[in-house]
Amino acid sequence: DVKVTQSSRYLVKRTGEKVFLECVQDMDHENMFWYRQDPGLGLRLIYFSYDVKMKEKGDIPEGYSVSREKKERFSLILESASTNQTSMYLCASRPPGPSNQPQHFGDGTRLSIL
Amino acid sequence: QKEVEQDPGPLSVPEGAIVSLNCTYSNSAFQYFMWYRQYSRKGPELLMYTYSSGNKEDGRFTAQVDKSSKYISLFIRDSQPSDSATYLCAMTRGSNYKLTFGKGTLLTVNP
Numbered sequence: 143d144v145k146v147t148q149s150s151r152y153l154v155k156r157t158g159e160k161v162f163l164e165c166v167q168d169m170d171h172e173n174m175f176w177y178r179q180d181p182g183l184g185l186r187l188i189y190f191s192y193d194v195k196m197k198e199k200g201d202i203p204e205g206y207s208v209s210r211e212k213k214e215r216f217s218l219i220l221e222s223a224s225t226n227q228t229s230m231y232l233c234a235s236r237p238p239g240p241s242n243q244p245q246h247f248g249d250g251t252r253l254s255i256l
Numbered sequence: 257q258k259e260v261e262q263d264p265g266p267l268s269v270p271e272g273a274i275v276s277l278n279c280t281y282s283n284s285a286f287q288y289f290m291w292y293r294q295y296s297r298k299g300p301e302l303l304m305y306t307y308s309s310g311n312k313e314d315g316r317f318t319a320q321v322d323k324s325s326k327y328i329s330l331f332i333r334d335s336q337p338s339d340s341a342t343y344l345c346a347m348t349r350g351s352n353y354k355l356t357f358g359k360g361t362l363l364t365v366n367p
Contacts, residue, residue, distance in 0.1 A: 185300075185344070244302040245355060246302075247292075247299030248299050250299055
């Protein structure tokens with residue numbers, strides 16, 4: 143089974159801090175994604191990466207950056223955390239190829255910015 | 257008009273009921289359609305996948321796509337309390353395009 147592991151289930155940080163969310167997958171997938179999930183807004187794509195050192199902006203990249211130095215690891219960075227970035231953050235990965243390859247999700251990091 | 261519309265519910269049914277979950281969409285370029293199930297405090301997991309129009313059955317679950325109406329459905333037969341979760345529809349134009357998700361429908365199956 144594909145395993146997508148997010149380093150923290152719950153995280154509390156202060157406004158202005160630089161925050162790192164880590165995601166690791168064990169299936170050698172090229173494609174990795176970061177979403178945030180908010181009540182009433184659903185899942186929104188922040189950034190994605192098709193391969194090592196490659197990144198593409200999603201629908202809501204403002205205030206975030208990403209890093210993909212190794213294939214298995216995709217990091218989401220909040221450069222200067224703000225209270226409106228309090229959310230559930232979900233990482234996903236999928237192999238390249240036909241669209242019937244599903245995205246596999248981690249269990250999420252619930253981030254609170256105080 | 258939003259690209260994907262999904263009634264958020266909540267939907268509450270008795271055990272054994274047939275459940276119908278639906279999404280409508282506006283982008284006729286969508287070709288691949290998925291349903292994810294998300295239990296509380298967990299990530300979404302893929303439940304069903306269909307390509308283009310038609311039906312697909314897997315056990316108690318049936319996914320239906322009507323591209324002419326831009327409407328997809330997920331049917332759950334003989335619903336169980338363990339089916340209680342949020343169900344998310346998702347769709348994409350193809351392998352090089354991002355997934356677009358509905359907002360999810362919260363389902364509770366009461367024993």
